[in-house]
Amino acid sequence: MKNVGETRETPAGAPQEEFATGERSTRNRVARSILDHGPSTVAELAGRLGLTQAAVRRHLDALVADNVVQPREQRVYGARTRGRPAKVFALTDCGRDAFDQSYDKLAMDALRWIAEHGGGDEAVVAFARARIAAQARAYRAAIEGAAPEERTEALAKALSADGYAAMARSAPPPHRGEQLCQHHCPVAHVAEQFPQLCEAETEVFSQLLGTHVQRLATIAHGDGVCTTFIPKAPPQDAGAPHTAGRAAPAPTAPKTSKTTHNASASTAGRNPA
Incomplete structure (x- = not known):
């Protein structure tokens, strides 16, 4: 306790x-x-x-x-x-x-049972997406009420209300964009075994913010903070139309990160060897 x-x-x-x-x-x-x-x-x-x-x-x-x-x-x-x-x-x-509970073990047992008896990995992915979709309703309302340049901060505040201790900050130069940092993850122990939870969360962040986002680090795989890079759209350049609308390159993950800095929504939460 x-x-x-x-x-x-x-x-x-x-x-x-x-x-x-x-x-x-x-x-x-x-x-x-x-x-x-x-x-x-x-x-x-x-x-x-x-x-x-x-x-x-x-x-x-x-x-x-x-x-x-x-x-x-x-x-x-x-x-x-x-x-x-x-x-x-x-x-x-x-x-x-305040006392040790078995909620994490119960959740892992339930997801393992779903994977083994309810349709394999696809069933776990469907559960992960349905879970975060329910949370995302409140997040969407917070984002839609914010100015475009304040949407990452609005998402951070909404996540903090759910216990994620989140904050938004500018990405380190020379990268153009922001980092969404979650200092706590209520499901980290479960996500360590089922990275589909992290992947579904990253997909929802992308949908809510209307842009491709990249997961740089996750608590579930040994990093100190869950960090997501939200690129800022580059300025329109008539002389280089082929670059318009492309996401800015992601910054490298913090030195303590064990997660690849190249993670996309399809690989978020995984910890490649």
Whole structure:
């Protein structure tokens, strides 16, 4: 599980780092106990963890502030006794996500089953395209509301809203164009096994921006950032009509990139030997 919460105060004489580590460890134990045993009262947590109720309340306050747990009234089955029902603390969706989940394995198992029983690679490609097409509706609306020179930035903002931590920046000289950089990929582990997800995404970027785009790097194949090059149309030159409308050459990928800089929409996400 990821560490949850932060230290808010340090008792006198306790080294800051040592105290903070102990606080996080105990807080994780409190959250883990709720995960293992379900919604729990302060008294139940204190008994299971060997802590005082005051200490449990302090950790619960921090976990509530961090949206890891939430208080609720305890459900009573049968006849109610006198007095207010005891308050229990349950994990939020955010709190559950802080623990290791098997979503990646489930997704890979599902795609592998589709490939083996539902039509091979073509079925996986169809799934990948349908998945990104559903996301692309919001992206298209954002792009259509932006000026032509601001469309890459609009796409980056729309991607960030979906958790991709994206940004747009100018491509390094002498290349004419922009780079769309995604610093996070929610499906990187699955895309490592099924590059069709990256390929479908690249195709959609091309469709949304109305130009050929080139994938330079992907997190799924060991690069630090997913980087896509969006060329800028060259100026019209009456003396050289044969070059009009052609995409500008792609810049080379960052030095840390393992992905070929020549990747097109048909090979995006793959990591050639």
